[in-house]
Amino acid sequence: MLARNTSISLTNTDGLEVANRCYLKVVRYPDTPWQELTQLDTSITTVSGTSQYQLPASPVFMDVLTVEVQNASDSNVYWPVEEARSSAEWSFQDRQANGQPVLYRWLRSGSASFIYLRPAPATTSLVIRLTGFVQPTPFAVGADTSVFVDRAVDEALTYLIAAEYASIMQQPGRAAELKAEAYELLDAITVRRGIKQARSGK
16 A cells, blocks of 8 residues: 555544545645535525525535625526625625625634625525535545545545555655655646646645
């Protein structure tokens, strides 16, 4: 095996914990907005005068990309809501009368996530359409597979898992080699997808 240890098992509790920890490292790798994890949610609707809305518990949103609110006059039209870039513009909209939201903020409180709209909606039952990156379902058994379509991503994940075990077995040199292999693969994938330029050093 890559970690040079034939006794490693990814089907027991410890093995699954290592695999899931590495899975999240790949998912959260910088500048990699995985299409496989992009999801649309339309489960939330407005309440007149209410500015705070809790996101669904499942799936877990790791990042919100876009927020849109349904047009009160035409249910087929959605108005984009921009992310607040400064406290000044947020405070200004906070002082406005209820109406069509123009700004949002996405905040986490413990395990819960919330979207805040400014100004607060003036109409009830309008759909809030969210697009964002969601957390993948953790591996529960050894036969589970990742969400990734590109097999090279799974290869990078394999290197990271092996690196974790190399670290556990106090093989820092081997762990560094395996991590470098993983990050080289991930950088190549993101360049191929046109996401970013290859970074020097890791």
